[in-house]
Amino acid sequence: MKHIFQSTSKLLVATSLVMSLGASSLLAEVKDKFEVSWTIYVGWMPWDYAQQKGIVDKWAKKYDIEIDLVQVNDYIESINQYTSGKFDGCTMTNMDALTIPAASGVDSTALIMGDYSNGNDGIILKDKKTLADIKGQGVNIVELSVSHYLLARGLESVGLSEKDVKVINTSDADMVAAYTSSEVTAMTTWNPQLSEIMSNNKSAHLVYDSSKTPGEIVDMLVINTETLKDNPKLGKALTGAWFEVMELMKKGDEKALTFMAEASGTDLAGYKSQLDSTMMFYTASDAVKFATSDELPATMKKVSEFSFDHGILGDGAPDANFIGMEFANGKTFGDTKNIKLRFTDTYVKMAADGKL
Amino acid sequence: MKRLMNLKPSKATAVFLGLLPFFIAGMFYIIASDIRLAENPTDKLLPSLASFSEAIDRMALQPSKRTGEYLFLNDTSASIQRLGLGILISAVLAMLIGIPLGFVPFVRAGFSPFVAAFSMVPPMAILPILFIVFGMGELAKVGLIVIGVTPLIVRDLQQRVAEIPAEQIIKAQTLGGSTWTIVIRVILPQIFPRLFDSVRLTLGTAWIFLISAEAIAATEGLGYRIFLVRRYMSMDVILPYVAWITFLAFLFDYLLKKITYKMFPWYTAGKENE
Numbered sequence: 001m002k003h004i005f006q007s008t009s010k011l012l013v014a015t016s017l018v019m020s021l022g023a024s025s026l027l028a029e030v031k032d033k034f035e036v037s038w039t040i041y042v043g044w045m046p047w048d049y050a051q052q053k054g055i056v057d058k059w060a061k062k063y064d065i066e067i068d069l070v071q072v073n074d075y076i077e078s079i080n081q082y083t084s085g086k087f088d089g090c091t092m093t094n095m096d097a098l099t100i101p102a103a104s105g106v107d108s109t110a111l112i113m114g115d116y117s118n119g120n121d122g123i124i125l126k127d128k129k130t131l132a133d134i135k136g137q138g139v140n141i142v143e144l145s146v147s148h149y150l151l152a153r154g155l156e157s158v159g160l161s162e163k164d165v166k167v168i169n170t171s172d173a174d175m176v177a178a179y180t181s182s183e184v185t186a187m188t189t190w191n192p193q194l195s196e197i198m199s200n201n202k203s204a205h206l207v208y209d210s211s212k213t214p215g216e217i218v219d220m221l222v223i224n225t226e227t228l229k230d231n232p233k234l235g236k237a238l239t240g241a242w243f244e245v246m247e248l249m250k251k252g253d254e255k256a257l258t259f260m261a262e263a264s265g266t267d268l269a270g271y272k273s274q275l276d277s278t279m280m281f282y283t284a285s286d287a288v289k290f291a292t293s294d295e296l297p298a299t300m301k302k303v304s305e306f307s308f309d310h311g312i313l314g315d316g317a318p319d320a321n322f323i324g325m326e327f328a329n330g331k332t333f334g335d336t337k338n339i340k341l342r343f344t345d346t347y348v349k350m351a352a353d354g355k356l
Numbered sequence: 357m358k359r360l361m362n363l364k365p366s367k368a369t370a371v372f373l374g375l376l377p378f379f380i381a382g383m384f385y386i387i388a389s390d391i392r393l394a395e396n397p398t399d400k401l402l403p404s405l406a407s408f409s410e411a412i413d414r415m416a417l418q419p420s421k422r423t424g425e426y427l428f429l430n431d432t433s434a435s436i437q438r439l440g441l442g443i444l445i446s447a448v449l450a451m452l453i454g455i456p457l458g459f460v461p462f463v464r465a466g467f468s469p470f471v472a473a474f475s476m477v478p479p480m481a482i483l484p485i486l487f488i489v490f491g492m493g494e495l496a497k498v499g500l501i502v503i504g505v506t507p508l509i510v511r512d513l514q515q516r517v518a519e520i521p522a523e524q525i526i527k528a529q530t531l532g533g534s535t536w537t538i539v540i541r542v543i544l545p546q547i548f549p550r551l552f553d554s555v556r557l558t559l560g561t562a563w564i565f566l567i568s569a570e571a572i573a574a575t576e577g578l579g580y581r582i583f584l585v586r587r588y589m590s591m592d593v594i595l596p597y598v599a600w601i602t603f604l605a606f607l608f609d610y611l612l613k614k615i616t617y618k619m620f621p622w623y624t625a626g627k628e629n630e
Contacts, residue, residue, distance in 0.1 A: 143587075168574070171573070
């Protein structure tokens with residue numbers, strides 16, 4: 001019996017050592033191999049192009065590191081994996097960066113704010129034509145997502161609140177099919193589902209979209225702050241690769257755009273129409289301007305308040321100021337002793353100044 | 357004969373051996389959780405036992421700040437209602453389809469290949485069709501369970517009916533039984549306990565479909581809550597919910613077994629009461 005206990009305790013120690021390895025990437029260290037995850041979305045397709053065409057490799061080689069961009073099929077899962085330390089970086093929106101990694105205590109930095117949604121997210125009503133008609137309806141939505149935030153902003157704009165509607169949590173993968181069901185009368189979703197529903201259903205009316213809240217839903221590349229601090233090369237290589245692709249997109253390079261369109265499951269025309277409702281920062285100086293603007297802290301304040309109201313800032317959060325945020329223009333929001341989300345212009349500025 | 361296969365543990369040893377894997381799994385969890393929490397005190401992947409009890413307190417014992425309802429209670433009752441209704445409908449349908457399939461050659465010839473093929477269709481792959489047929493409400497969730505589970509029970513019952521000894525059927529016919537009387541008096545009583553067995557075996561599948569249905573579109577339910585809080589990785593809520601679902605599934609299985617013993621003592625006679 002004694003033997004069994006001894007060997008069991010050995011096994012326990014061994015296994016916990018193995019399990020702790022999984023968490024090791026949370027530790028700060030100088031590394032030369034990095035993994036960054038991305039998911040399919042109009043504003044993140046440049047990452048796929050940069051990876052497939054060797055642009056990332058080229059920049060990584062310049063700084064003597066290796067960067068692996070990993071596509072993850074499930075958006076939330078990719079952020080969860082990043083948060084638990086599996087990836088060094090991940091693409092996500094400003095709200096998810098606050099409520100998932102930052103709220104989980106993982107200090108994160110928005111390295112590149114690549115675009116904001118300028119109509120990519122919207123509220124659809126079936127057969128009704130104005131947003132105020134939403135009162136009393138059930139709204140199919142991915143609960144606690146940017147859609148939920150947009151819905152709250154929309155309701156606010158017509159003097160309603162969330163109490164006036166019934167939120168029905170619905171998987172984003174099933175939105176298009178769900179719209180065909182007769183029970184579904186209102187919906188908030190994003191592209192490509194949004195344009196898919198709008199173009200195939202005459203009953204669908206777009207009553208509100210993110211172009212009415214410009215700059216509030218930001219799509220960005222987030223890197224673990226410790227990792228970035230210890231490995232500025234990673235930030236430089238990624239930023240360099242990003243703006244090389246931006247250059248192509250700005251010129252309207254049909255080959256590059258077609259590649260991105262096909263990789264995201266649409267065609268060139270479809271991809272271009274999605275780009276129309278996306279405010280891309282094609283030049284580094286535009287990205288710098290956005291990162292240092294006064295609107296960004298104001299937006300994040302709203303997002304933080306929304307998140308707190310919905311209980312997604314973490315259980316320990318006594319108020320919306322619980323998680324501190326630091327902005328590129330030196331402003332901060334919330335608890336400066338608990339800064340977990342940072343917006344930086346250091347690297348995009350280097351790109352703008354041609355110093356990469 | 358002193359062989360491993362003949363050695364039986366005493367009652368106390370059996371209990372100890374039964375609990376040991378649970379204990380070891382628990383220890384693994386606590387150690388791994390401690391390691392992660394030492395690195396990042398707000399890590400959400402493997403929360404400490406204290407955060408579990410906080411989460412349970414918040415979900416089960418305090419009314420929700422936003423709605424004033426007890427979320428855990430609401431989720432549980434919504435899910436159990438869907439599951440119960442789904443299983444009940446499946447069982448009744450399976451009886452109605454399985455007995456003729458197994459007993460009447462003409463029905464079997466006509467429908468058996470179709471049922472065999474239909475039972476292989478993964479319901480999750482044809483969701484959009486199910487949305488249009490059943491809508492997005494409660495009906496859809498119960499419908500998904502019924503579609504997923506009924507074919508499994510039907511095929512099992514069909515097999516069981518076909519296994520009833522031919523002698524019995526012939527004997528009943530010599531006594532003047534019509535097809536209908538034989539179904540009611542010979543087949544049905546023997547099939548009932550097998551239906552219970554079959555339902556027990558498909559309970560796991562039913563849970564899977566319930567959770568999936570609640571993940572797709574819902575406003576409450578155990579699966580809904582798990583998929584909702586997964587958005588911000590609240591494992592402190594998810595893991596107790598998983599434990600609760602496991603317990604409920606175990607409980608239903610146990611109750612069904614007890615009911616079978618109680619209602620059909622002849623069926624279980626001779627079987628070891630584990």
